[in-house]
Every structure is written in C-alpha cells, then in structure tokens.
Amino acid sequence: MDFDLSLEQQMMADTAEQISARFDPEYWREKDESGEYPAEFIAEIGAQGFFGLPVPEQYGGMGLGLTELAVAMESLCHGGGGGGPAIGYLFGLLGNLSILHHGNDEQKARYLPDMATGEKMCAFALSEPDAGTNSMNIKTFARREGDEFVINGGKWFITNIENSDALLLVARTEKPVEGKSKAGGITLFLVDLPQAAITYTPIPKHGFNYYKSNQVFIEDLRVHESCVLGQEGRGFYSLLGTLNPERVLVAAGAVGTARLAISRAVEYANERNVFDAPIGSHQGVQHPLAGAHAKVESAWLAVLKAATLNDVDSASKEAGDLANMAKYVAVESCIEACYHAMQTYGGAGFAREYHQERWWREAQLFRLAPLTQQMTLNYIGEHVLGMPKSY
C-alpha cells in the first residue's frame, strides 16, 4: 500500500498547479462575468500535453492512465482555477477517450493527434429534453439510406459545441422493441463541425459561463457510415466504457475546487479581525472548515484508489464501485467545503471579487452532471449493497 505519488505524477501535478496559478481566480472571474471562453487556458494545457495524457505516443500523447488524469485534474482546479478548468478539461477528454476506446485506426489517426494537443476539441451530445438521467429514452434518430445516415432530432445542454471541431453524437438507429432492452439500437457518430444541419443556441445558466451549454437542433444531417464510432447499434454499451473515467475525473475536479475554497477561506479567517480576534479563532468558523477539510482529504484517497483500480482493470466490479463512491463523497465534501468557505467571509462571501460564490455555484454542477448524485446512490444501493432496483 503506497499512498505517495510517483516522481512522474508529482512533477505533472506541479506543472498543472503552476499553470493553474498563472490562470488565477481573477482570470476565471472575468471570464465568467463576460461569458468568454478561456481560450488561453485551454491552449496552454493543450500545449503542455494535458489533453494527450491518455492518448498513446503513436498519436502524439503520453499513454498514461486515469490516475495521472485525476492528479492533473485535481491540480488544475486546486492551483487557482476552482471549478473553471474542470468542465473544459473533462469535456475535452471525453472525446479523446471515446475515440481511443472505440475508434477504428482511421478515426484514431485522423482525430487523436490534434485532440492530444487541444488544437481540436470534440463536444459530447447525449442529453435531450426527455432523456437526461434515462439516456436510453433518446429520440434523435439516424435513418440509414445506403451507405449514409440521415439524422434528425434535438439535444440540450451540449457544452462547448461552438468551440468544437467534432461532435460525438448519440442517436438511435433502431426504434426500441417492446419487451427488449432499450439499450440496444443506439449508435455513436463522430461528426465534423461545423455542419449547416446542426444549429444551436446557448441556454442562459447559473454558473460555468465560460462554456456555453446549448440547445442543439439537428435537421436532416447526412453523414457517411464511416462516421459511426464503434459498432452500429451498440453505442450505449460503448458509452459505459467512459463512465468510470467521467466519474473519477469529476470527483478529482471537486476535490481540487474544495481544496482551493478551503485554503482561501483559511487565509481569510486568519486575517479578518472582528471583536479584536481573527475570526478563525472562533470555533463556529474553525470547526466547519476543519470538518470539511477532513472529508475532502478522505474523498481524495477514495478518488486515487478508484483511479488506480481503473488502471489495473477498468472492467472490474471494484473499479466501477469505487468510481461511483468516490464521485459521491468527493462531490458531497466539495459542496460542504464551498458552503462553509463562503460563510467564512460573511457578507464578503456574496461578493464576486472573493470568488467563493462562484465556486459554490460550480460545486452545484458537480452534483448533477454528467451523472446526478441520486443516480450514484442508486448504483451504490443496487450494485454495492445489493438492494433492489426501484425504477
């Protein structure tokens, strides 16, 4: 049992923290307020190889595992970015991971080298107004016409499509059959952007305004069958392969955000004097931060274990169990940490210039995307504890 990072992992964490310190909270505050894409940050982590961490060397990456990705994610958030880096990095990686796991040689050679450097980005389009948590309910339909598909439908909350060069689009290629699992008949398409047949409009939202999340309309989009990623009709099962990394990476981002929020709150609690003593000397301020810290640090151990188990055998039950449990505890501890960190500032916590209100808003997204906490608990209740499925 070794709880230390390897030398290579530590060096990577240091680099990530240094980048994150340069793109400090003020950078993210301005971007959030202006609703501007953090292009400089994305270009920098791309140039430093962070998108290429899981990509094999033959495609210009480093061929590293989920543990390194989790360490990078935590450090990018912890060093100064808060939640800001998490979503941009996660969504950038989802395309890479899906192509890596399910793409054929031609698709890998075509997309991965530019995606490994962040020069090209891939957005991910699964959710629909009637199919979020229950993703088997998607209605977007791809009808085969010879060696082409004609796709019609709509998606929502599709993040960063406006800055993406490709779209991982999830559509039905067969209608659900009564009495058969709805998981069949779903296909992944890798579609180049822009496309006249794909239009979108941003959904005004609560936080993460650096990235637009869009309502997407797809009208008679014609794609060649070579755009199918993985096996036709087996897309739902392909998606399962990226669920654990997704959960572990959100958990790592939550830990990084929480650590930053707590460290800033501790600084403030030590400096701010009310009634002739630093507010941090009052247990009403000190204990909530101490409790949150203990929970966040315990969650980080769970994240590292989940990542390590995934690197050993991503298909094992233990890897799935730990990925879900780590996501759950990391996000809960992040929400608690951000809440108490914001309260530490009193009224100042409400002011944008102290950043805590932004991290609090960002922590709310970790709770619901890409998977809600309730669905994580469903997984733990059913698969870890062995209780019946209720839905």
Ligand SMILES: Cc1cc2nc3c(=O)[nH]c(=O)nc-3n(C[C@H](O)[C@H](O)[C@H](O)COP(=O)(O)OP(=O)(O)OC[C@H]3O[C@@H](n4cnc5c(N)ncnc54)[C@H](O)[C@@H]3O)c2cc1C
């Ligand atoms: C900012 C943002 C960015 C996003 N980016 C993307 C993106 O890029 N691509 C993409 O495809 N999607 C994206 N999403 C969508 C996101 O993945 C979904 O919002 C999420 O999966 C939840 O689905 P839903 O919103 O439809 O909730 P619903 O499915 O409507 O669920 C509503 C509530 O009911 C609960 N619930 C439902 N069923 C059960 C059950 N059986 N047991 C217990 N509780 C249950 C849920 O947990 C949730 O709290 C994004 C969302 C947001 C907010």
